[in-house]
Amino acid sequence: MSQAHGGAAGPPKVSPINDPRVRSFVFQAVLVLVVVFLFVEAFLNARENLQRQKIASGLGFWDNIAGFGISQTFIAYSEATSTYGQAFWVGLINTLVVAAIGIVLATMLGFTMGVARLSKNVLVAGVARWYVEIVRNLPLLLQLLFWYNAVLKALPAVRDSVQLPFSTFLNQRGLFMPSPVPQAGFTAVWVSFLVGLAGSFAYSSWARKRQAATGQQAPVGLVTLGLVIGLPVLVFLAMGLPLQFDAPKAGRFNITGGMVVQPEFLALLFGLVIYTGAFITEVVRAGIMAVSRGQTEAAFALGLKPNLTTKLIIIPQALRVIIPPLTSQYLNLTKNSSLAVFVGYPDLANVFTGTVLNQTGQAIEVVGITMLVYLSISLGTSMLMNWYNRRKALVER
Amino acid sequence: MTATTDFGGSPIPRGDQPVRFVRADTVAASPPPSSEVGPIAWIRHHLFTGPLNIFLTVVIAALALWLLPGLIRFLFIDAVWSGKDREACIITEARPVVGACWAFVAERAGYFTYGSYPIPQRWRVDTFFVLLGLGVVWLLSMRLPRKDLAALYFFVGLPIISYVLLVGVPALGLPYVETTLWGGILVSIVCSAVGMVVSLPLGILLALGRRSSMPAARLFSVTFIEFVRGVPLITVLFMASVMLPLFVPSYLQPDKLLRALIGIALFASAYMAEVVRAGLQALPKGQYEGAMALGLPYGLMMRLVVLPQALKITIPNIVNTFIGLFKDTTLVVVVGIFDFLKAIEAARIDPRWAAPTVSTTGYVYAAIFYFICCYLMSRYARDVEARLAKADKR
Missing domain, CATH: 1.20.58 (Methane Monooxygenase Hydroxylase; Chain G, domain 1)
Structure with a gap:
């Protein structure tokens, strides 16, 4: 640039205050110093506070006996002998179970409602529309509390369980079903x-x-x-x-045999599925509407039948629009499953940041581990979905 | 058209004889067949096309006929509208069916709104609500002028006035009110308002940092945003509630409500940053280049050219983020803050009001409150979106 002006005396003289490179360097140095200072300060304070409150630090608690029961366990766990580490795995598996089932059901509900939202039948479209309006405008916690306290806790007591077909019973303590026993x-x-x-x-x-x-x-x-x-x-x-x-057998005070789905699990699942389903409905609707009408007409002109048009033309193009926001809804569902704390379902947040934190008092380690788990689930899923997205993305010139 | 189409007729016109059989005026369109217009056709086309639609229509109509009368009976006809305690809402011989117990909501309305805020001081909360409402209307209404003053009022003036009003300054004749006494809608509104007031400026800074050319700023912004967005709000609240006190010196222990507010503000900032970033990205590159060509330094370019446009197209998303934040503030219960939902929970298990429909009534009241607030906000967001779309169409 300086040469364009004909100045042969080298680069133009800019005062260092106005030099963008100097400014940028100074600004970044200040930022780094402030961040480092905050971290060091936090570390020193934490060390002093922990010593003063006589709280242990480190992961030593991991192998200590937990000594508390967990109401739903998919792996071996006993109150008397299991460790905090095992409690962690129980909680994590419970979180993953409710998230996985929730994702499948919410996707089914969301796709059904998303298609219904575009139906020509005004009643069907109206039901889908008001489902979305009502559910999206109410806090998830309110919905969970409603399902748990006003619906499931209002079911009859064990003595007068509702009897459903196939020896299934429904009462305050959950849904009792026959359990399959492979021979x-x-x-x-x-x-x-x-x-x-x-x-x-x-x-x-x-x-x-x-x-x-x-x-x-x-x-x-x-x-x-x-x-x-x-x-x-x-x-x-x-x-x-x-x-x-x-098959479960109804006794006077209890039901024996079979397997039971706990009301806490049901309430959390209902809440998550209905809440996330409403968001997926809108995602699906937007995705279908993003495929222009010309695509359908062109497919018909080529002689494709309506169901083949849907399968080969509309769905692949709609999915390209649907997948990214759908992923973030799946992640939201997984993160929202931490609301299990409020209905007493033993998920990771409930077991770990609840009971384990109370017993050990090691806030930094316990909250840190919990956050790290959710963070890895989130980042892992987004990486997977980014890969899928790249594969399906429109190849442009 | 009409003159030439009638070619089958005879006799063939010859010479300069006038053409008698050709109509000069247009035939009036005949009305559509009665099966295609009117309410019956509309019903056929919208409700009874094909076996699946007929089935769905019948099922939905049957469900509506079955559910709606019960709902109306519960909410209005069988409802109890006045009373002092549970006696009003329990099932008795004379009244075997009890609907919603509105007497409970009416009696506890003050508690739901203010929590345990001292009754003689509640005018301060009301004033806060009015001032906040004025700020929101001024900031959001398209017709009112001087948005710069509105922003100054909302983001600087209002927080100071609100602090003085709600916490109290004895020197000004406003007695000090412990935050442990705050509760109900007041706390829910305070949490959302603080989240909004902090998250917008902080979110803009983070978004600018993420798009900045300085690697340190970018790294810091990306780490913060991705970390906070990757974890549930509950764990952020736990972090603010149990980890934060460990990280600050022992003589500087923040108050319980303040800790939750810090957690909410940080959480909201990360989400706001992504919303603002989308707006910055949507702006054509020419705007940045034009500003640079005019010789504007970075700060002025952002303040005068980029941010006004980027924020304008982001308004609907900002409002939607705020709706999410408003709903999420219900989670502060987990760190022991007494918000609106917690007030309902506490009141519904109060033995003084132990009656069968009290819980449901409490939840319905909360649902109506949240629905009205969120619905109005989402309507506003949609209106702005439509307005912006219209402006783009020229």
Whole structure:
């Protein structure tokens, strides 16, 4: 630039106060110093405060006996012998279970309602619209408390349980269902299911290649159905029905046998599914509306039938718009599952930042670990979804 | 058209004879068949197209007929409107069915609104509500002028006045009111208002930092934003509530409400930063380049050119973020703050009001409050969005 002005005396003289590089360096140095100062100060204060309050630090508590019970455990856990570490894993698995089931159900609800929202039937569209308006404008906590206290706690007591078909009972203590007890030979059913799954993948990829090469279509849907469902059912029948059910029996004060879904779990699941479902509804609606009408018309002009148009033209394009916000809804659901604290479902936040924090008092470690877990779930999911998104993204010139 | 289409007729016109059989005026359009217009056709097209729609219509109509009368009976007809304690709402021989217990809401309305704020001092809370409402209307209404003064009032003046009013300064004749006495809607509003007042400036700074060319600023902003957005609000509140006291010197222990407010403000800032960043990204690059070409330094470029435009297109998203924040403030219960929902929870298990429908009534009251607030805000966001879309269409 200086040469353009014809000045041969080197770079122009700028006062250091106005030099953007100097300014930027000074600003960043100040920022770094302030951040470092805050961290050091926090560390020193924490050390002093912990010493004064006689709180241990470090992860030594991890292997200590926890000594508290947890109402729902999917892995071995006992009040007397298990450690805080095991309590952590129990809580984490409970969080993942409610999040996984919640995500599946919320997706189903959201897609149904999203399609209903665009229905020509004014009643159907109206129901979907008011579902979204009401649910999105109420705090999730209020909805959870309503489900837990006003609906599930208002169910009849054990003595007068509501009896549903298939020896299922519903009462204040939860939903009692028959539990399947696999007998000898049931493993074969699982194996045949896996074989069927692998076979259907192989078949559909073969069919896709053949269609690309010759244009001939294959009945992929029927074959998949037969392999994934039909094969295990056949094996199940051939092995002589190796599955029995342990039905719950209603006693006077309690119900024995079977398995029970706790009201805390149900309330949390209901709340999360209905709340997140409303947000997914709007995501799906926006995604479908983003596919321009010309796409449908062009597909019809090519002679595609309506269901093929939906499958091959509309859904792939709508999904491209739907996936990113859908991911963030899944993450929201997972993070919101920490509201389990309020209904007493033993998820990670409840077990760890609740009970373990109270017992050990090691706030920094306990809250830190909990945050780290949620953070890794969030970052892991977004990385996975970014990868998927890149694969599905529109390839532009 | 009409003159030439009628070619099948005879006799064939010859010479200069006038064409008699050609109509000069247009035939009036015949009315559409009665099956295609009017209410019946509308019903057929919107409710009874195909077996699936007929089925859905019937199911929804049946459900509505089954649920709505019960709901109306519960909320209005069987409801109890006045009374002093549980006697008004319990089931007796004379009154076997009891609907919503509005007497409970009416009797505890003061508690729901102010918590345990001393009754003679409650005018201070009312004044705060009015001042806040004025600020919000001035800031959000499209018609009122001088948004710069409105911003100054909302982000600088109002926080100071509110602190003086609510906490109290004995020297000014306003007795000191412990924050442990605050509760109900007051606390919910204070939490959301503080979240808003802090998160907007802080969010703008973080968003600018994230898009800055300085690596240290970018790293700091990205780390903060991704960290806070990756964890649930509950853990942020726990952090503010149990970790923060460890990090500050022992003589500087923050008050319980203040700790929750810090947690909310940090949480909201991270979300606001992403919203503002979207606005900054949506602005065409030419705006930045134009400002630079005029020789504006960074600060002036942002203040005069970029931020006014970016924030304007971000208003709907800011309002939507605020709706989320307003709903999320209910979570402060977890660190022992007495907000509106906690006031309902405490009142509904009070033995003085132990009656079968009290809990449901309390939740319905909370639901109506939150619904009205959030619905109005989302309507406002949608109106602004429509206005901006119209402005873009020229």
